[in-house]
Amino acid sequence: EVQLVESGGGLVKPGGSLRLSCAASGFTFTNVWMYWVRQAPGKGLEWVGRIKGKIDGGTTDYAAPVKGRFTISRDDSENTLYLQMNSLKTEDTAMYYCATCITAPGSFDSWGQGTLVTVSS
Amino acid sequence: DIVMTQTPLSSPVTLGQPASISCRSSQSLVHSNGDTYLSWLQQRPGQPLRLLIYKISNRFSGVPDRFSGSGAGADFTLRISRVEAEDVGVYYCMQATQLITFGQGTRLEIK
Numbered sequence A: 001e002v003q004l005v006e007s008g009g010g011l012v013k014p015g016g017s018l019r020l021s022c023a024a025s026g027f028t029f030t031n032v033w034m035y036w037v038r039q040a041p042g043k044g045l046e047w048v049g050r051i052k053g054k055i056d057g058g059t060t061d062y063a064a065p066v067k068g069r070f071t072i073s074r075d076d077s078e079n080t081l082y083l084q085m086n087s088l089k090t091e092d093t094a095m096y097y098c099a100t101c102i103t104a105p106g107s108f109d110s111w112g113q114g115t116l117v118t119v120s121s
Numbered sequence B: 001d002i003v004m005t006q007t008p009l010s011s012p013v014t015l016g017q018p019a020s021i022s023c024r025s026s027q028s029l030v031h032s033n034g035d036t037y038l039s040w041l042q043q044r045p046g047q048p049l050r051l052l053i054y055k056i057s058n059r060f061s062g063v064p065d066r067f068s069g070s071g072a073g074a075d076f077t078l079r080i081s082r083v084e085a086e087d088v089g090v091y092y093c094m095q096a097t098q099l100i101t102f103g104q105g106t107r108l109e110i111k
Helices: none
Strands: A003-007 A010-012 A016-024 A034-039 A045-051 A060-062 A070-075 A080-085 A094-100 A114-118 B005-006 B010-013 B019-025 B038-043 B050-054 B067-072 B075-080 B089-095 B106-109
Touching: A003 A094, A016 A034, A016 A094, A016 A114, A034 A070, A034 A080, A045 A070, A045 A080, A060 A070, A080 A094, B005 B089, B010 B019, B019 B038, B019 B089, B019 B106, B038 B067, B050 B067, B075 B089
Parallel strands: A010 A114, B010 B106
Antiparallel strands: A003 A016, A016 A080, A034 A045, A034 A094, A045 A060, A070 A080, A094 A114, B005 B019, B019 B075, B038 B050, B038 B089, B067 B075, B089 B106
């Protein structure tokens, strides 16, 4: 069974940093593209960024609002995805989900339960 | 960036009646490989996000056949043939042809 479990959320002051983790299991992690998606309270889904699998170079892409502040990485030996968030702003307050596509091309067929990040003074 | 526009944003429906949600993209979602990466997701209160439909019309594993997707190019529709109480929630279209973009979400509620 595919499982994605996020952790690392919490309360942080504006300008602060936080690192989220997403532990993956139930599939071969190394070559799977992994994604972060967020949802501000009462709002819709927003794509944050992605990291390609090892076979595709492991490169990253980011949404404009987080580019230069957030960094996605992965540890294939630990089957874990990371999101390093720096220079946090109040508008980064959201539930952060990791997601991926295992069997359904061009979609997110597997989601974590999310971890809440609150940026507030 | 591709912009996804859903209508309506709220849909009150009678149990047992059909419902449909429209999703339009600001440009064609046909990928250079010929596929169209348009999917539909469901978010129910207290439940994880759930994939319903991928590549326009392919029902994901375990999704009831009352859910169907159709469309082409930049114009897509999710239909529920007979709404059940468990269908209450928010529905999102998502494109993955060029990075990722979501529609604003459509809230399905029972009249």
